[in-house]
Structures are given as C-alpha cells and as structure tokens.
Amino acid sequence: MTDTDRRAAYVEEIRRGAPLSDELARAFATVPREAFVGRGFQDRHGRWTKPGDPGFLDAVYRDDVLVTKVDHRVPISSSSQPSLMAIMIEALEVEPGMRVLEIGAGTGYNAALLATLGASVISVDVQADVAARAASALTEAGITGVRVDHGDGYAGAPGHRFDRVIVTVGVGGLSPRWLSQLDPGGVAVVPVEHAGTHPVLAVRGTADGPVTASVVCPSGFMSASGPLTAAHQFAHPAPAAPGELAALREEKGPRFDPPLGALGYRDLWYAAGVWHRRATHAAIPGVDQNCLMLLDEDRTGGAAILPDGAILSGGAEPERWANDALDILKRWDAAGRPPMRAWQVTLALNGLPDAPIWVPANWSL
Structure with missing residues (x-):
C-alpha cells in the first residue's frame, strides 16, 4: 500500500x-503520525x-x-485513538489564529493537528521525558506554532x-487556573471522571464561577495525578479490579432484546452515574467485558x-x-433512554482546600 493510499484509508476509518470537517480531514491526512511514535508503541495485545517492524505503518x-x-x-502515556481526538478537536471549534492551551502533551500528535488547523498551542506535560520527546517529534515533523512545557498541568x-483549552488526560475536575487563563466566551474540552470512566465535557465559565458543561462523548483516559484527581464529595468509587469482587449471581434476567450497543450502554452508564454515587465499572467474574x-x-x-x-x-446486601x-x-x-449528550452539567468548586477543582455536581435533562 502506498503512503497516500494508507493515509486516505486512515482518514476514512x-x-x-467521528464527524470530520474538511480542514481536520486534511490535517489527519498530512501530519505524519509515525513521527510521533519514533520509539515504538505497545498495541492492545501488549506487543x-x-x-x-512488519506492520508498523x-x-x-x-x-x-x-x-x-x-x-x-501500567500505561502512562499514549497517542489517543484518532476518532476520539477528532471528536474533541471538533468540539473545540478551532479557527486559524486561536490560542490553545493543551494539558497533557502525550506524543505531540494532538498539538500537531491543532497547529495544522492554524492554532497557536502551548502544551504542558508533567513528565519531563514525555514533554521532551513531544517537542522533538514536533520538530522532526516540521510542525511550527507549538511550544511544549514541562510543568504542573494544574497551573496551566x-x-x-x-481562546480554547483541551485536556488529554482524565481528571476529576477542572483547575480554576485554566478558566482564569481562558478568554470570555472560550470553551474547555475536558475528560472528567464519572462512574469510573471519563466522559468528555465542553465546559464554559470563569475561575470564580458559575461553571457549566454539556457532554460531548464517552471516553476512557489515563488518569492525571495530584490535585486534578483529588477526592471530592461528588466522586464515584474507583473501578473494581479483577479479583476484588466475590462471585455474583443473576438477580434479574435480561431486559433488552437486542442488548444495548456500545453507545447505548454508555448512555445508560452515564445516567447511572448521575443517579447513584456508587456507580463505577468492574471486572465481573465470568463476564468478558468490564x-x-x-x-x-x-x-x-x-x-x-x-x-x-x-x-x-452479590456481597452482604445483594x-x-x-x-x-x-x-x-x-x-x-x-x-x-436519554443519550449522554442530553445532559447539562453544573459544576461546583471542591477538592483540596489549597488546590480546588471544579467538579460535576448537578445534572439536568
């Protein structure tokens, strides 16, 4: 397969x-993703x-x-799934000349796409080696308009x-400092923890509030560390890992015929997180999926x-x-059966006293 054919097939996949504007489709077709994984990567099978290597491209x-x-x-840095990147970038509504703050540099590929759309990007990553590799990859790929800083993501x-903020790591809530650096009318696109996953929110507001959001899409991201994932009063429990749960038995039979598809199940999952503070995900004995x-x-x-x-x-009170x-x-x-996009979210300031975060607190349809 030629490079042109490969990239054309990639864009179509x-x-x-994800919906793709013509501009973003061209960015995916022209930015060389291989330049951002020059040291290799681990696939879903652990290889x-x-x-x-055969099959690398x-x-x-x-x-x-x-x-x-x-x-x-344990994975601690990655190049995200391109269709998820596309959904988040489209939600930003980036226009040429906009200034974008990116929290979580990853490989630098996401920032490269933003720069190709005409944005000026400052990308911040807490891992010094990750930041250095992202900066090097951007240079190798010939991408200008991106500055990569090693620093505390909470500080922005x-x-x-x-004009825009995009976060490429799962967080418990938004740093007020991101909102203080965001111009009025700007939007922050952020994967925020909810029931053990990280649905992406489009957030608007100021550092002092009010702060509101709409739900963009489901996602699962690696979690940030520090105050961005601090415990707060609205948090759900951490997912149950393999081996934590005792055997469960069927209490109620199937309700949906056919079963919910992946997106429908995520819609139900999101609603469960709204209505129940103990909603999360778990490895269930005898069940193939979380x-x-x-x-x-x-x-x-x-x-x-x-x-x-x-x-x-199962357990003490089944x-x-x-x-x-x-x-x-x-x-x-x-x-x-509302889709998760139907929910509107109001956020509240919570978390650590000396490093608070804006966290989802109230929901309406």
Whole structure:
C-alpha cells in the first residue's frame, strides 16, 4: 500500500467513528503520525512495535490508541485513538489564529493537528521525558506554532491567555487556573471522571464561577495525578479490579432484546452515574467485558448491570443493590433512554482546600 493510499484509508476509518470537517480531514491526512511514535508503541495485545517492524505503518495509521510509555505494565502515556481526538478537536471549534492551551502533551500528535488547523498551542506535560520527546517529534515533523512545557498541568500556562483549552488526560475536575487563563466566551474540552470512566465535557465559565458543561462523548483516559484527581464529595468509587469482587449471581434476567450497543450502554452508564454515587465499572467474574457496577462500600459486592439489562448481585446486601440497579433501569426507560449528550452539567468548586477543582455536581435533562 502506498503512503497516500494508507493515509486516505486512515482518514476514512476515522470518519466512520467521528464527524470530520474538511480542514481536520486534511490535517489527519498530512501530519505524519509515525513521527510521533519514533520509539515504538505497545498495541492492545501488549506487543511492542518499533519502526521497521512488519506492520508498523499499518498499525500507526489505524483508528486505535498507541501506548508509548509503560511503568510496571501500567500505561502512562499514549497517542489517543484518532476518532476520539477528532471528536474533541471538533468540539473545540478551532479557527486559524486561536490560542490553545493543551494539558497533557502525550506524543505531540494532538498539538500537531491543532497547529495544522492554524492554532497557536502551548502544551504542558508533567513528565519531563514525555514533554521532551513531544517537542522533538514536533520538530522532526516540521510542525511550527507549538511550544511544549514541562510543568504542573494544574497551573496551566501562567502569564498567557487562551481562546480554547483541551485536556488529554482524565481528571476529576477542572483547575480554576485554566478558566482564569481562558478568554470570555472560550470553551474547555475536558475528560472528567464519572462512574469510573471519563466522559468528555465542553465546559464554559470563569475561575470564580458559575461553571457549566454539556457532554460531548464517552471516553476512557489515563488518569492525571495530584490535585486534578483529588477526592471530592461528588466522586464515584474507583473501578473494581479483577479479583476484588466475590462471585455474583443473576438477580434479574435480561431486559433488552437486542442488548444495548456500545453507545447505548454508555448512555445508560452515564445516567447511572448521575443517579447513584456508587456507580463505577468492574471486572465481573465470568463476564468478558468490564461492566457498569454499583459497588458496595466493602468493594466486594453490589450489583452489576449488563448490556442486556440483566442484573447480577452479590456481597452482604445483594437484594438492596439489585433493587437500586432495577430502579436505575426503570428510571432510564421512563426518561426515554436519554443519550449522554442530553445532559447539562453544573459544576461546583471542591477538592483540596489549597488546590480546588471544579467538579460535576448537578445534572439536568
């Protein structure tokens, strides 16, 4: 396959997962993604692929995440799935000449796409080696208009003003400093923790409030560290890892025929997170995929809702948790099975006293 054919197929694959403007399609077609993974990457099967390996370029030009840094088998930096990048960039509504603050440099590929659209970008990453590699890759790819800083993402870029903010790491809430650096009328596109995942929010407001948001799309990101993921009163429990849960048994049979598809299941999941503070996700014994879970306080039981609407429960109070799960299903049905994009969010200032964050606190349809 020629380079031109490969990139054309890549754009069409992205287009199947995300709407693409002509300008963004051209950016994906022209920015060389391979320049941003020069040291290789880990695929979804745990294999490390390097330049020159068979299939390297085919894997690079695929609508998939490329993990570029691992710490004790835990991914800590990556090039995000291109269709998700496209959705987030389109939500920014970037125009030539705009100034963009990016939190989380990753490989530098996202900033390169923004710069190709005509934006001026300052990208901040807390990992010094990640920031250095991103800067080097941008130079190698011939991308101008991007500055990569090694620094604390919570602080943003002091002394600068921006038209847009984009965050490429999962956070518990928004730093007020991002909003103080955002010009009036600007928007911040941010993956904010909700029920164990990171739905992307389009956020508007000022550092002192009020701050509101609409939901853009589902996503799952690596989590930030420090005050951006500090515990707060509206937080959901962390996901249950394999081995944490005791065996669950079926309490209620399937409700949906056919089962919910991936997006429908995410819509239900989002609503569950609105209506229940113990909603998260969990590795369920005997189930192939991570599932929506109402996790009990001991983190050994509760109730799982499967894509077909079946409810599994276990632990100390299985009936109580199963009833909570059934209430969520009935409520979602009664509301007309709203998509997550239908929710409007009001944020509240919470988190650490000396480094607060704006976190989702109230929702309306």
